Amino acid sequence: MRRVLAKLMMLFLPFGGIVLWVNFYVDPANLFSDHSYTKGIASIMIKGHNVDNVSNYDERLLQKEIITGIQETPDIVVIGSSRVMEVDTGLFPGQKLRNLSVSHGNIHDLIAIIGILDSMNRLPKGMILEIDPAMLVPNESQEWKVLTTFHHYTMKNLLKREFDYGPESIFLDRRMVALFSIQYFQDAVRFWSRGRAKQYEDVGLSAPLSGGRFSNGVIAYPEYYRMPDTLKVNEDAAREGRKTRMAPPTSGMLELYRDLLQLLKGKSVQVKLVMVPYHPAYYAGINRNSDNALVRAEDLFREMAEGNHIEILGSLNPDKVHVTGHDFYDRWHCNKIAIGRLFGQ
């Protein structure tokens, strides 16, 4: 058996070593470098300039850097997942908007970002919060943990709630996942072989064209993403819808969300909730598989909003807000025109 193990090590260890080495040293997403990259992007945005070619940064740390760096409190802040990243100033004429949404954002991201805003005295007058069953799944995404300090601040000081942060698990750390990831390895090899620069670009007031952020935090998608093949998107949405299941939020998660709303109300922040629709084929598939989970979730959200006298915009159901399959970049994300419809435009 020892000989077999030795041979297996001879076979697999070199590959393991190469993967680790390439992932760590080429590191196309700057996961293993210090935070100077994220700070650099933040400094451009704080200056009021747009920034392009910024695929490699930690979005949560970026929000922290921005809130820490801005000199003025915005009038309106948008917090949610990538589904609301295109909520823009044009929807709120005359008001200063800052979009602080993060990819895979969930309720813990909301809590942490509100914690940063409060601790820096930057709580705005108005706030648009996304609400979605995917944001209320316990222990779903752990990315918010880079903002644990601020999450803890909100939970302990503002909400007066206990929260079990669990043991520090290195397996949940996305850097650790990336270190061993074959996909990250392939990205790194591709990145390295094309000789691509990791550097972001300050494009001043021009629109970022190859994927970046506007100075107010609104995302700028690259063209290939904004102009998808809608038939392909439709097929993908239908296929994924057939196998995806979702549950309506638990009472515990809803209660946490409700407490957060109460907290903001107590701090005189006028909150509006927004629900972003799913692709029609995906929406239908999930409801079929999960006993109308999205319909039930929406009912619960409306009930909660009504109970707290908070306005709720949009719908998870695309038909209700007159959004069609043509309005989607992929099964999750609808385009700017559809987002505008949620806000009555």
Place this chain on the structure above:
Amino acid sequence: MLFNSFEFAVFFPVVTGLFFLLPHRYRWALLLAASCFFYMFFRPVYILILLLTIVIDYYAGIWISKEPDKRKRKYLLLLSICANVGVLVVFKYYDFIAENLNQLLGIVGHDASIPFLHILLPIGLSFHTFQAMSYTIEVYRGHQAPERHFGIYALYVMFYPQLVAGPIERPQNLIHQFHEEKKFSPENVRSGLILICWGLFKKVVIADRLSFFVDQVYGNVTEYTGIPLVLSTVAFAFQIYCDFSGYSDIAIGSARVMGFNLMSNFDRPYRSTSLTEFWRRWHISLSTWFRDYVYVPMGGKYVRKARRYLNLVMVFLISGFWHGANWTFVIWGGIHGSIMVAEQELRSRFTGLLHGNSWLLTCFKRGLVFGVVCMAWIFFRAGSLDDARYITMNLFRGIPDQISLILSNEHMYRLKLLYLQQPSMEFLVAFLSIMILMLVQAAQKSLTVDQWLISKGVAFRWTFYYGTIGAILLFGVFNKSDFIYFQF
């Protein structure tokens, strides 16, 4: 749990390690628990369906062996078959039957409508029900003693390497292996790991890459004519072969590492020189299942010619229906059945036709069989009958013009007509990996890939190992795509 997932990369060595650490008497329990865990990764509640059929077939096997009355034995066998087929009908075919009955009722002017169930198909249902049925049939025929150890019987149905997509094993080949004490064997480990690596190469480097090209065209068929339709159909032929034979290789390899021998499922089918040979090389465990349990009981070759041909077509229609509850699959089966009949008839009338072993003739016959198989794949892959009809009508339309457009060096035309809207690099990797597959298959001759590789020198072997693993790491598509045959 998918074989091409991180979870399996952890699960497999852990289960294999524990298997060899445990004393023999506990190993069945470990494998059964591991198989339950493996299955429940997809949808936990569906294990109850498996449990139901396992309990029915376990007792049916024991009662059949005890029952002296032949008629009662037959009833017991029928009970077991009905239970298995019943599960298949409810979970796989109910909505299809309801839809067709509703249409039929509509045609005769009846407005009653049968409700749909919209049940998600339990993964690998057709595979484990067929495997369970082969057990009771073999016990009934007296070829297999009933298994009295419930755990071992459950393991026979649920053995994780072949649980969700075969090979569909026979009790005579598998059950006794669970009773035998397996010793750690470096040869088995080597052979098993070679099969796993080669299977992964076929799945993640070839099949999953080809799916980009196939999905692009078959998802929007009416946007294409001619070359893209031909290319995507050929790509699908390789995609489905690499996907399914890759799965089978990983399944056989995973079992082999622990010392279990599963039956071979593919033997380089695209090197067949006749359709009859193709079906001896493609999905062998299913073809032999239909041969032994459907075709032979219908009379096999010992009936009149017309009846034999009818039986052959019937078996292929059923085989098509086994693959999916859609008329496209039935037509696919019908095409194969009809061409098999035509082939046999031609062979009986013109014994010397295309006879000989010259290299050119062999290539011609292989090309012909591959062409026929590809034509049939159109019905297998198309989303609907309309799509399939469109593809067959437009398969060769406009090819000369398209060739001149491709040769015009305009990237836009190449992108649409040749690369099927994918980056040229993807096209190149797909093409080269298919070439490697064909070269290896040509070199294999009558050996399996592990036997062939083991027969080579150390330097060649290790170059092959490093090359395959390197290709998987660099060019593998790791977006957790399901194996195509899981849906059956």
